[in-house]
Amino acid sequence: MAVDQFEQAPIATGHMGVFQMTYIKGDATGEIEPIWRLPAGMYTLRPDAARELDRVNEVAWNTVDPALLELIRLRMAWLVGARDHAHARGIGLPEQKVRDLAAYSTSAEFSKVERDCLAFAEQFVMDVSQTSSEMRDTLAGHFGQDSVKDFVTAVYVVEFTQRLQLVSHTLFASTTGGAPSGPVTTNTSGSLQELLDEYQSAVMRGEELDPITTELVRLRCARTHRCRICQTLRLADAKEAGADDAMTAKIDFYETSDLPERYKVALRITDAFIIRPDTMDDTVVEQAHSLFSSAQLAELCLDITKWSTQKIHVALGLDGVEDAAQRQGRAALPTDEAGVAVFHFDGDGQFGFGNADHRADAQAG
Numbered sequence: 001m002a003v004d005q006f007e008q009a010p011i012a013t014g015h016m017g018v019f020q021m022t023y024i025k026g027d028a029t030g031e032i033e034p035i036w037r038l039p040a041g042m043y044t045l046r047p048d049a050a051r052e053l054d055r056v057n058e059v060a061w062n063t064v065d066p067a068l069l070e071l072i073r074l075r076m077a078w079l080v081g082a083r084d085h086a087h088a089r090g091i092g093l094p095e096q097k098v099r100d101l102a103a104y105s106t107s108a109e110f111s112k113v114e115r116d117c118l119a120f121a122e123q124f125v126m127d128v129s130q131t132s133s134e135m136r137d138t139l140a141g142h143f144g145q146d147s148v149k150d151f152v153t154a155v156y157v158v159e160f161t162q163r164l165q166l167v168s169h170t171l172f173a174s175t176t177g178g179a180p181s182g183p184v185t186t187n188t189s190g191s192l193q194e195l196l197d198e199y200q201s202a203v204m205r206g207e208e209l210d211p212i213t214t215e216l217v218r219l220r221c222a223r224t225h226r227c228r229i230c231q232t233l234r235l236a237d238a239k240e241a242g243a244d245d246a247m248t249a250k251i252d253f254y255e256t257s258d259l260p261e262r263y264k265v266a267l268r269i270t271d272a273f274i275i276r277p278d279t280m281d282d283t284v285v286e287q288a289h290s291l292f293s294s295a296q297l298a299e300l301c302l303d304i305t306k307w308s309t310q311k312i313h314v315a316l317g318l319d320g321v322e323d324a325a326q327r328q329g330r331a332a333l334p335t336d337e338a339g340v341a342v343f344h345f346d347g348d349g350q351f352g353f354g355n356a357d358h359r360a361d362a363q364a365g
Contacts, residue, residue: 034058035073036161041172045298046206052199053305057161059192060154067093071114072121073158075101079125080159081278082166113142121155124315129226131315150192152315157196160305166277167269170285171297196309201349203306206299211237212247213266216259217300218307220251220270227310227319232335236344236355262291266300273304 036057042050061069070093077083078101100107104118116138123131139148190198215238222230235243250257254267265287272280288297313319318327333341334353343353 036061036165038161038165039169039172041294042164042168042298042301045172045295046302048205049199049202049302052195052202053161053164056157056192056195056199059190059195060157063150063192064154068114068117069154069158071097071101071104071118072155073162074098075104075118075121076125076159076162078102079122080163080166081276082162083278116142117151120315121159124152124155124311125159128311128314131317133317136315136317149312149316152312153192153196155315156309156312157192160308163273163277164301164305167273167280168298168301170277170280171269171288171301172294200306200309203299203302204345204349204351205347206302208293208295209299209303211235211241212243213263213300214238214303215243216248216251216254216263217266217270217303219248220267221274221304221307222310223252224271224274225308225311225314227314229313229319230307230310232340234340234342236342239342240355261287265291269297269300270304273301274308 034054034057036054038050038053094109097107097109100109101118104110104115110118116135120131120135120139123135136148139151143151215235218235219231221227222233247259250259251267254264257264265284268284269280269288272284292300310319335341341353342355343351344355345351
């Protein structure tokens with residue numbers, strides 16, 4: 001398997017406008033590119049979503065202190081098995097601080113803000129459902145209540161961009177072309193949340209993956225992250241295609257179930273993506289390419305990042321049914337007698353309750 005220079009090059013810190021940005025040296029010519037740059041295959045297979053994610057990253061790294069985000073990125077790299085990323089060194093970060101990163105809780109190199117933010121990031125990666133109210137209160141004390149969501153969103157962006165880099169590199173190592181070169185100068189007007197919404201819509205405009213695979217993957221993410229509202233939702237297209245309760249009950253024990261191998265492979269990729277990307281071995285990659293096209297695999301990876309935005313709400317303690325209803329401006333969600341709400345995405349990637357023939361204009365929160 002070819003070695004991607006992205007994973008080997010040292011990190012440098014540059015500037016764009018008035019903001020401090022994090023870049024990585026691209027090659028021997030000295031060309032630099034953003035640390036969030038995806039492998040070329042993603043820009044070839046899904047250029048719209050890949051470039052939207054570039055925009056989200058640019059704003060995320062401008063919204064939160066980039067030195068703090070770089071510490072978080074490096075710590076996350078060790079947690080998700082991105083050893084090459086973790087060995088990279090950010091210019092501007094004291095070398096002793098980088099060496100002490102694993103011992104941040106006791107090292108004198110770290111401020112209280114850094115310790116608290118790194119502790120939160122670790123919890124976010126390892127088991128977001130166990131984020132405590134004390135952690136949320138601590139973040140509010142550091143950033144102010146109104147800025148906590150932006151910080152948590154930036155943590156999500158750093159985590160799942162890194163996961164997407166790792167998995168897409170493994171799946172599409174031989175896919176070339178399409179990657180933009182040099183520093184990104186995209187239009188980043190809009191808030192971090194607005195741009196994240198635009199990215200999610202771009203992801204949902206994909207039409208390569210069948211609805212049952214999409215739904216099984218979505219529910220695997222929801223159950224792993226323990227998002228309460230996500231587990232009560234059902235994708236209308238999948239339900240119409242035959243994804244009933246009997247089928248979705250098999251997700252938790254899919255390896256020993258009688259689910260078709262295609263669904264099992266999709267769930268193996270999902271587990272590697274959201275738990276430890278470095279555990280996705282050559283066997284899974286071969287299975288993936290034997291059962292899915294490259295376009296379908298790209299959509300699967302992007303879907304996992306979209307379904308995992310639920311971690312933001314879980315971390316903030318806002319993943320309940322009543323919280324979702326409030327975000328939609330509703331007194332209650334339109335659930336059936338079993339407490340399940342059916343939803344769909346329209347052609348623009350916009351969320352709505354009910355089947356596609358009965359669209360609500362509610363925007364997913």
